[in-house]
Amino acid sequence: MSSLVEQLFPFPVNAHAFNKDRSQVAICPNSNQVHIYEQSGSAWNLLHVLKEHDLLVTCIDWAPESNRLVTCGQDRNAYVWNMEEGTNQWKPTLVLLRINRAATFVRWSPREDKFAVASGARSVAICYFEEDNDWWMSKHLKKPIRATVLSVDWHPNNVLLAVGAADMRAYVLSAFIKSLDSKPAPGPWGEKLPFNTLCGEFIPPAGGWVHAVAFSPSGDALAFAGHDSSLTVIYPGSGSKSVVKSTGLPYVSISWLSEEHIVAVGHDCCPAYFVARGSEDWVFDRAINRKEAKKNAPSAGSSAFNMFRQMDSQGSSRSSSSSGDAKDLNTLHQNTITMVRPYKLSGPRVEEYSTSGLDGRLVIWAVGAGG
Amino acid sequence: MSFRKIDIDALEAEAFQSSDYLPETAQVKETPEEALSLAEARQGDVRNLLQRGDAVGAVKRALQDPPYGPDRDQSKNTSCKTVLEVLMGTRSSEIAGIVEQLDTDERDLLIKYLYRGWSSPKGVHCGPLLTWHEKLIEVTGTGSIVRALTDRRTV
Numbered sequence: 126m127s128s129l130v131e132q133l134f135p136f137p138v139n140a141h142a143f144n145k146d147r148s149q150v151a152i153c154p155n156s157n158q159v160h161i162y163e164q165s166g167s168a169w170n171l172l173h174v175l176k177e178h179d180l181l182v183t184c185i186d187w188a189p190e191s192n193r194l195v196t197c198g199q200d201r202n203a204y205v206w207n208m209e210e211g212t213n214q215w216k217p218t219l220v221l222l223r224i225n226r227a228a229t230f231v232r233w234s235p236r237e238d239k240f241a242v243a244s245g246a247r248s249v250a251i252c253y254f255e256e257d258n259d260w261w262m263s264k265h266l267k268k269p270i271r272a273t274v275l276s277v278d279w280h281p282n283n284v285l286l287a288v289g290a291a292d293m294r295a296y297v298l299s300a301f302i303k304s305l306d307s308k309p310a311p312g313p314w315g316e317k318l319p320f321n322t323l324c325g326e327f328i329p330p331a332g333g334w335v336h337a338v339a340f341s342p343s344g345d346a347l348a349f350a351g352h353d354s355s356l357t358v359i360y361p362g363s364g365s366k367s368v369v370k371s372t373g374l375p376y377v378s379i380s381w382l383s384e385e386h387i388v389a390v391g392h393d394c395c396p397a398y399f400v401a402r403g404s405e406d407w408v409f410d411r412a413i414n415r416k417e418a419k420k421n422a423p424s425a426g427s428s429a430f431n432m433f434r435q436m437d438s439q440g441s442s443r444s445s446s447s448s449g450d451a452k453d454l455n456t457l458h459q460n461t462i463t464m465v466r467p468y469k470l471s472g473p474r475v476e477e478y479s480t481s482g483l484d485g486r487l488v489i490w491a492v493g494a495g496g
Numbered sequence: 497m498s499f500r501k502i503d504i505d506a507l508e509a510e511a512f513q514s515s516d517y518l519p520e521t522a523q524v525k526e527t528p529e530e531a532l533s534l535a536e537a538r539q540g541d542v543r544n545l546l547q548r549g550d551a552v553g554a555v556k557r558a559l560q561d562p563p564y565g566p567d568r569d570q571s572k573n574t575s576c577k578t579v580l581e582v583l584m585g586t587r588s589s590e591i592a593g594i595v596e597q598l599d600t601d602e603r604d605l606l607i608k609y610l611y612r613g614w615s616s617p618k619g620v621h622c623g624p625l626l627t628w629h630e631k632l633i634e635v636t637g638t639g640s641i642v643r644a645l646t647d648r649r650t651v
Contacts, residue, residue, distance in 0.1 A: 175572035272512070331646055331647040332646055332647055333643075351646075352641060353643045353646040354638075354642045362588070370639060370640075371639045372636055374639070375642060389603040
C-alpha cells in the first residue's frame with residue numbers, strides 16, 4: 126500500500142485525466158487552460174497548452190480508445206479536442222450545451238460515443254455527435270434535478286447515468302439516445318429505459334450535497350458520498366442499502382477498486398478504503414498515511430503545549446529549529462484531494478489509482494496485496 | 497428599494513421548500529401536539545431513570561424520537577431541556593463510559609443537542625457539556641461535527 130509516483134505542480138490541480146497508455150496526463154491548473162504533460166523518466170514535460178476556455182476549466186476527461194479530450198468550464202462551454210496528425214496540435218470543437226450556468230463535471234460514456242456534462246443549470250447535458258450537421262448536439266436531463274449537479278458517472282451499459290447533486294440527492298437516470306444506443310438489457314435498475322427515466326433517487330443519511338457518485342464495475346451497485354461525511358452503497362437488486370458514517374471530513378471523489386472495495390478521497394487529504402464485509406455490508410477499512418504518522422507524532426495536547434512554550438520562550442511565532450515539519454499534515458497530500466481515478470487495471474480490478482489535489486500533487490498509488 | 501421586499505421565491509415555481517432539504521427519514525408522522533406529549537412523556541421517564549441512578553438508560557431514553565420537523569418549538573425546547581439535564585447531571589468520570597455504550601446515530605444526535613445547548617446558554621452549565629463534547633469527539637472524530645452542521649433536521 127504505497128505511493129508509486131508523486132509529482133508536485135506549482136498550481137492547484139482541479140482535475141486530471143490520463144491517456145490510454147498512461148504516457149500523458151491532462152491537467153486543469155485551476156485556470157482557463159488545460160496542460161498536457163508527458164512522462165519521461167521521473168520528469169513530466171509540458172507538451173501542449175490548450176487555450177480555448179474563457180473561464181476556469183472545471184473538469185476534463187480523456188477517451189482512451191478514440192483519443193479525444195473533453196473539457197468543460199465556468200464559461201458554460203464544453204470542447205471536444207482532437208489530435209491532428211499533421212500538425213501535432215489539439216484542435217477544439219465547440220459543443221452546443223445550451224446551459225445558462227457553469228459546467229461543473231464531464232465524463233465520456235464507456236463506448237465513447239457520447240458524454241455527460243453536469244452543470245449549475247440544474248441539468249445534465251448528454252452530448253452526442255450528429256453526423257448530418259457535423260456538430261455535437263446535446264439533450265438535457267432535467268427532471269427531477271433541483272440544484273447544481275456536482276458529479277456524474279456512467280453505467281457500463283452506456284445508457285444509465287448516476288447523478289450527484291446539491292439538492293442532497295443521488296439519482297440514477299436514463300441517458301438513452303435513440304440514434305446511438307441499442308436497447309439495453311433489462312437489469313436491476315429497470316426494464317424499459319427511455320430518455321430521462323428515473324431509476325432511483327437516494328439521500329445521504331444526514332442530508333448534505335452529494336459530492337460523488339460511482340457505479341460498481343458490474344453496474345449493479347451504486348456508491349455515493351455526501352457532505353455529511355458518509356458513504357452509501359445501494360444495491361437495487363436486493364433493495365439493500367449500506368451506510369458508512371466516517372469519522373473524518375467529507376469525501377469529494379470516489380472510485381470502485383473492485384466489487385468489494387472502494388477508495389474515497391476528499392477534505393481529509395488522504396485516500397480512505399471501504400470494504401464490503403460479507404454481502405452488501407460495507408465498513409470503513411483504513412485511511413492511508415495516518416498510521417505511520419501516528420507512530421511518530423506526540424499526542425496533540427503535549428505538542429500544542431510545546432509549541433506555545435517555544436513561542437513564549439523564543440518570542441517568535443514559529444521557531445526555526447524544530448517546526449519545519451510541524452506545519453505539514455501527516456498525509457501525503459497537503460490539501461484537499463479533488464479527484465481519484467483508476468490508473469492500472471487487471472480485469473475488473475483496479476491495481477493502481479491516481480489522485481490530484483489542491484496542493485498541486487499528482488500521486489499514483491498501488492492498492493497492494495492486502496486490500 | 498421596494499423591490500427588495502418582493503418574495504422572489506413565491507414567483508419561482510421550482511423554489512426549494514424547507515421540506516425538500518429533509519431526508520426521507522424526517523418525513524414526520526406525528527402532529528406537533530403529539531410530538532409535545534411524546535417529549536413530555538420522555539422527560540418523565542428520564543427523571544425516573546435518573547432517580548434510579550441509571551445514567552446510560554437516561555441518556556438513551558432522552559435521545560429517543562427527536563422532535564424533527566416544523567412548528568415544534570415547544571417540544572424541541574422540552575426535549576433539549578431533558579437531554580441537557582441528564583448531561584449536566586452526569587459525573588465527569590462516567591461520561592466516557594456512557595459514550596462507549598451509545599450507537600453512531602445517538603452520538604450524532606447528542607452533538608446536535610450540545611450545540612443547541614450552547615446556542616442558548618441561559619440556565620446551561622457549559623463546562624460539563626464541553627467534557628461531553630471532548631469525549632464524544634474522541635470516539636466519533638470530526639465526522640459527527642460535520643454531520644451536525646450539515647443536517648437540516650434540527651433539535
